Amino acid sequence: MARISNTAAYANINPVLTDYFVLTDKANNLATKTCTLQSLQTLFGLGDSQLSVSVPAASLHYLLTTPYELIASPGAGYVLVIKEIVCFMDAGPTPFDFANGAIPKLGTVDFNTIPQATLNSATDTVFNVGTKDNVTLPASTPLTLTSVANTATTNGNGTLYFNITYQTLKLASTF
Secondary structure (H helix, E strand, C coil), X not given: CCCCCCXXXXXXXXXXXXXXXXXXXXXXXXXXXXXXHHXXXXXXXXXXXXXXXEEEHHHHHCCCCCCEEEECCCCCCEEEEEEEEEEEEEECCCCCCCCCCEEEEECCEECCCECHHHXXXXXXXXXXXXXXXXXXXXXXXXXXXXXXXXXXXXXXXXEEEEEEEEEEEECCCCC
């Protein structure tokens, strides 16, 4: 077996939070297991995570009936604390025709609406969705994107990108 320092056998990478880490599980007869780097970060309470998400045109067309998951539910006993949301509409050759905007939601918590002008832009556009202060955060809830006011888009192409900064907090005595 090659040494870990052998970069010909084990290439160097710039890790992301969804990459895996190999460890030994003391509670299970020292079995070798994996976890994500994000799980280690959460375990040690090391602050914010940053995630980039792309929402393709096909998913934008169905926001009215199928909200798009931006961040998965953190699981039972955990809550997402959204620190910042910024989106970038990478306009395609045909602008979208949203009658209203779209809105990121954390359960019943609505963030600022992404305006129709941003979504329907014929040129690349950046919008700072921001954050939501002074609200009760629902546990075990994903962050989704949905259409506003029961209207959908039927035309258009392009991709809507999100850059989201957040924290996952464990709801326990170690809070």
